[in-house]
Amino acid sequence: ETGVTQSPTHLIKTRGQQVTLRCSSQSGHNTVSWYQQALGQGPQFIFQYYREEENGRGNFPPRFSGLQFPNYSSELNVNALELDDSALYLCASSLVRGEDYGYTFGSGTRLTVV
Amino acid sequence: AQSVTQLDSHVSVSEGTPVLLRCNYSSSYSPSLFWYVQHPNKGLQLLLKYTSAATLVKGINGFEAEFKKSETSFHLTKPSAHMSDAAEYFCVVIITNAGKSTFGDGTTLTVKP
Numbered sequence: 001e002t003g004v005t006q007s008p009t010h011l012i013k014t015r016g017q018q019v020t021l022r023c024s025s026q027s028g029h030n031t032v033s034w035y036q037q038a039l040g041q042g043p044q045f046i047f048q049y050y051r052e053e054e055n056g057r058g059n060f061p062p063r064f065s066g067l068q069f070p071n072y073s074s075e076l077n078v079n080a081l082e083l084d085d086s087a088l089y090l091c092a093s094s095l096v097r098g099e100d101y102g103y104t105f106g107s108g109t110r111l112t113v114v
Numbered sequence: 115a116q117s118v119t120q121l122d123s124h125v126s127v128s129e130g131t132p133v134l135l136r137c138n139y140s141s142s143y144s145p146s147l148f149w150y151v152q153h154p155n156k157g158l159q160l161l162l163k164y165t166s167a168a169t170l171v172k173g174i175n176g177f178e179a180e181f182k183k184s185e186t187s188f189h190l191t192k193p194s195a196h197m198s199d200a201a202e203y204f205c206v207v208i209i210t211n212a213g214k215s216t217f218g219d220g221t222t223l224t225v226k227p
Binding site: 004033035041042043044045048056057058090092101102103104105106107108 | 148150156157158159160163204214215216217218219220
């Protein structure tokens with residue numbers, strides 16, 4: 001059984017640019033959630049996708065968007081990058097009822113905006 | 115709305131002594147509660163979960179947590195700390211069917227030899 005893999009592991013972008021982060025879900029999981037973890041803080045929920053549709057969203061602006069593909073892999077896109085977007089971005093996959101089974105997390109993508 | 119408060123940002127114990135990491139939550143709906151551990155430069159690992167079955171939940175590596183609805187608490191305990199337990203611990207609440215999860219700010223556990 002494979003785990004959750006994220007790419008790239010590290011990324012440096014310039015303010016105003018756009019970035020795409022990728023996540024491959026654990027085999028058999030059809031739900032994916034994305035989180036932002038700033039240094040010294042707990043992960044903040046960005047959004048969740050189930051069967052290619054957004055299934056819940058946290059307090060993040062529309063420039064944070066996502067996609068989930070038929071193979072359940074997913075992307076997080078961030079437009080018009082700001083310095084405060086610098087953080088560790090975590091992807092987590094689960095069976096449909098993540099609240100019953102919990103989430104399997106990837107190791108994250110460290111994004112630095114300069 | 116839902117929220118999670120981890121009452122201690124840092125906890126320090128000696129190896130072999132008990133561990134208590136405290137978590138209080140608030141939720142308008144019936145929540146599922148989790149504890150995750152994050153070791154340096156590694157992803158989050160599920161320790162245990164409460165999903166409205168038994169109120170005393172056993173997890174991996176000897177950790178337990180007790181759900182107390184009257185106190186809205188879900189404290190994490192371990193009878194005897196090991197050096198390898200040193201890490202960041204997060205309490206998480208997930209609202210059933212809402213697809214939204216809320217993490218606490220984390221508790222850093224230090225284990226002294």
